[in-house]
Amino acid sequence: MGLASLVLQMIHKYALPLMFIIVFTVVGLCVFAYEQQVNYFFLFAGMGTAQAFCEWLTIFYPTKKQTIRRIFQASVGGMLFIWLSLRVGVNFQFTQIVFGFLGGVTTAALIQFIIARIVFPFFIGNGFCSRACWDGVIFELVQDKIPKAKHPRKRNEVIALLYLVGLILIGAIVSSINNPAINESVSRYWIVGENLVLLTLGIGLSGFWGSRIYCRTLCPFISVSGIFSKFSVFKITPINYTKCTSCGKCNKSCPMLVDVQESVKNNKRIDNKSCIVCEHCVTACPEECLRLSPGSPWK
Secondary structure, three states, X not given: OOHHHHHHHHHHHOHHHHHHHHHHHHHHHHHHHHHOOHHHHHHHHHHHHHHHHHHHHHHHOHHHHHXXXXXXXXXXXXXXXXXXXXXXXXXXXXXXXXXXXHHOOOOHHHHHHHHHHHHOHHHHOOHHHHHOOHHHHHHHHHHOXXXXXOOOOOOOHHHHHHHHHHHHHHHHHHHHHHOOOOOHHHHHHHHHHHHHHHHHHHHHHHHHHOOOHHHHHHOHHHHHHHHHHOOOOEEEEEOOHHXXXXXXXXXXXXXXXXXXXXXHHOOOOOOOOOOOOOOHHHHHOOOXXXXXXXXXXXX
């Protein structure tokens, strides 16, 4: 084996960790240049390095993939919510974008929205949902504690759009009364209240419509990032599709009700806009038919 071939194999093997380091570092530099605050660079570069380390660990400990991912998600999600949201007063929820727009200010929610829901989806789809979302951390923790829903509900784009419009209207009404993006005295109350409502809604409906029901049917961020996730470089990819025994474990493990098995049978990458790249299907497959791999964004 030549040196060039060996280098290419190594790059392919560690493509995901390398991607996280490069993309997060570039994003950190861009935000630093815009905000003129070096702490943004260290924040994003640090998150990228930490995520790269986790992905590197899963290469050597594939059976611990879900444990490693959940620990990282809880760490990053906890840091974003406890430190940036509760302590600093940064609201990352969708209504804050409306507050900022109507208040004429550029909020951290808008910056996060552009990065996590427009830029990152071109690299790892809806991966933010399974690697950094703090509400998602709670939903994953409780999904195994709640009885399986008899009639789980798949994502309905009409319902998701109506919910998105509803959030915009709520944001407009609240802004006309007392805009949290301008009045910091009410900002933290809104942060806590909004997240409690989302968690209550998501957990409360799980028993009727299945795990991660809020993410699957309502989340406004997936409505946006799902548009771009179809062009992601990294996707869940069939690597041994001929070994598929149609056991259905991949479909049963998917919290977003994506028909993974159909894609495997047709030897197609998972490009469903609801996929959050949690890799539950990868770890559930007894034949190791799936892997999160780079490839053409158009396939």
